[in-house]
Amino acid sequence: EDQVTQSPEALRLQEGESSSLNCSYTVSGLRGLFWYRQDPGKGPEFLFTLYSAGEEKEKERLKATLTKKESFLHITAPKPEDSATYLCAGESSGTYKYIFGTGTRLKVLA
Amino acid sequence: DTAVSQTPKYLVTQMGNDKSIKCEQNLGHDTMYWYKQDSKKFLKIMFSYNNKELIINETVPNRFSPKSPDKAHLNLHINSLELGDSAVYFCASSHLEDSKGYTFGSGTRLTVV
Numbered sequence: 001e002d003q004v005t006q007s008p009e010a011l012r013l014q015e016g017e018s019s020s021l022n023c024s025y026t027v028s029g030l031r032g033l034f035w036y037r038q039d040p041g042k043g044p045e046f047l048f049t050l051y052s053a054g055e056e057k058e059k060e061r062l063k064a065t066l067t068k069k070e071s072f073l074h075i076t077a078p079k080p081e082d083s084a085t086y087l088c089a090g091e092s093s094g095t096y097k098y099i100f101g102t103g104t105r106l107k108v109l110a
Numbered sequence: 111d112t113a114v115s116q117t118p119k120y121l122v123t124q125m126g127n128d129k130s131i132k133c134e135q136n137l138g139h140d141t142m143y144w145y146k147q148d149s150k151k152f153l154k155i156m157f158s159y160n161n162k163e164l165i166i167n168e169t170v171p172n173r174f175s176p177k178s179p180d181k182a183h184l185n186l187h188i189n190s191l192e193l194g195d196s197a198v199y200f201c202a203s204s205h206l207e208d209s210k211g212y213t214f215g216s217g218t219r220l221t222v223v
Contacts, residue, residue: 034211043114043200043214044153051209085151096141096206097166100153 002027004090006101013078013108021073021086021104029093033071035064036087038103044087047073078108113137116201116215123191124223131186131218133201141165142184143202143212144176153200159184160206191222 005024013019025033032051036044048057050066057064061082063074073086085105089098116133123129135142143166144156158166159178173189184201198219202212 032209036211038151041216043202043216044212046211046213049209049211087153089153095166096158096160097155098153098212102150102152 002090002092002099004088004099004101006086006088006104008104009102010105011107013075013106015079015108015110016077018074018076018078020075021106023071023073023088023101024069025071025088025090025099026069027090027092027099031091031093033066034089034091034098035071035073036089038085038087047086075106078106080108080110082106083108114201114203114213114215116199116218118218119216120219120221122221122223125191125193127191128187128189129191129220130188131199131201131220133184133186133215135182135201135203135213137203137213139203139205139213140181141204141206142178142181143204144184144186145200145202145214147198147200147217149197157184157186188220191220193222196220196222 007022032049035047038044048064053068065072085103087103089100114135141160143158147153157176162178175187178184198217200217201215204212
């Protein structure tokens with residue numbers, strides 16, 4: 001059965017303290033691995049798509065990487081405005097279905 | 111504004127009632143989705159329509175019925191509401207074959223009392 005697991009469940013960082021979020025996946029025929037950011041009371045907001053092992057994408061303080069079994073979201077020198085829940089999702093080839101992880105709640109303290 | 115908009119934002123209703131949630135997108139996307147987010151923040155696909163055709167129909171109670179009158183609209187009707195239906199329901203849209211992910215609406219918080 002397709003599954004996506006994220007860790008840690010929650011993470012508290014001081015401003016400027018870099019860290020990584022993990023997304024482990026078992027998705028048959030992975031078509032794409034997606035990262036989203038969700039703020040309280042809002043819908044998820046698209047960040048990145050990764051397609052193949054070794055691929056990396058960057059946006060401001062965020063960098064997403066992909067291996068054959070997991071993806072990492074690296075946050076460099078985070079700021080309080082980076083506080084949110086970060087979700088990853090795998091899309092299974094041919095089904096067009098996302099399998100979401102349960103997210104990592106990130107809190108960055110000033 | 112270009113967006114995915116869903117109404118209402120909040121819905122409080124009694125058990126046994128029937129309710130509808132509406133969703134509209136003006137992004138020109140060809141595919142729309144309904145997701146359910148439970149109290150643990152887990153997002154699960156319910157339905158998806160591509161060009162008004164149902165392409166994903168997950169195992170949900172048949173009390174839930176989606177309707178897509180055109181590519182820009184996907185509504186969700188729920189009959190005989192139960193306590194366990196309480197959740198946040200998100201509508202989303204995308205181009206089926208591209209890599210830019212989904213655009214989500216801001217959600218409808220349904221509370222069944």
